[in-house]
Amino acid sequence: MADAFLNWPMEQIAKALDLPTATVDRWIRQGRIPVRRKGLNCMFNRAALEKWAAAHGLHFTPPGPAADQTKTEIPATLVAAMGQGGVHHGIKGNSVDQILRSAVECLAFLKPEAQMELHKGLLERESLASTGIGRGVAVPHPRAPLTGVITSPTITTCFLQTPLAYGAVDEKPVFVLFVLVSKTIQEHLRLLSRLSYCLRNDEFNRFLKTVPAAEALLGRVGEFERQLDLGEHEH
Numbered sequence: 072m073a074d075a076f077l078n079w080p081m082e083q084i085a086k087a088l089d090l091p092t093a094t095v096d097r098w099i100r101q102g103r104i105p106v107r108r109k110g111l112n113c114m115f116n117r118a119a120l121e122k123w124a125a126a127h128g129l130h131f132t133p134p135g136p137a138a139d140q141t142k143t144e145i146p147a148t149l150v151a152a153m154g155q156g157g158v159h160h161g162i163k164g165n166s167v168d169q170i171l172r173s174a175v176e177c178l179a180f181l182k183p184e185a186q187m188e189l190h191k192g193l194l195e196r197e198s199l200a201s202t203g204i205g206r207g208v209a210v211p212h213p214r215a216p217l218t219g220v221i222t223s224p225t226i227t228t229c230f231l232q233t234p235l236a237y238g239a240v241d242e243k244p245v246f247v248l249f250v251l252v253s254k255t256i257q258e259h260l261r262l263l264s265r266l267s268y269c270l271r272n273d274e275f276n277r278f279l280k281t282v283p284a285a286e287a288l289l290g291r292v293g294e295f296e297r298q299l300d301l302g303e304h305e306h
Contacts (some may be wrong), residue, residue, distance in 0.1 A: 203239025
């Protein structure tokens, strides 16, 4: 029975992985997740999917009252947040305003009015000080959490088509954005700390400059996050 295949709607699988349905759909089509379509539903082996989720820093939590209660007690991982937001390439724009507008449009899970609110919040934050942290990286985020707008924190990775002068601390053009949107300040600080752990690493920054595909980027981030978790447990 342990090797039996389960037959679930895609939405149920996405909920169990705490990922957008569109992301799961795309990964199935790309063959990046051990799930296959069968009619209107999807077939998967639970043990295989749980192993895949763990390797990518995700939690596989089947829906249900007890499971939902458990999930709320588990802080979002960096990989899960980045999986939620997606990895996007060739983002166009000739100004910070245009680039942020294009980046927000990548958050297809947000309603149009929520996208407008987020774009406004990102611009307000940039007006205080650039979120360009150096080495061609920026971490745009609104000043206040988007409470009631999102169900889980997201980091949307946007590789720009052309590097842009962004007012970064080192004055270098920005080539990648990590748009961080959270429900609470606690989530924001925790994910920002984890992302910063990766960005402080020279090897990781060189890797970013190769403009990696989504699977490669999430895999590398998962490796760093496991190192971070191991260090936390040792202390």
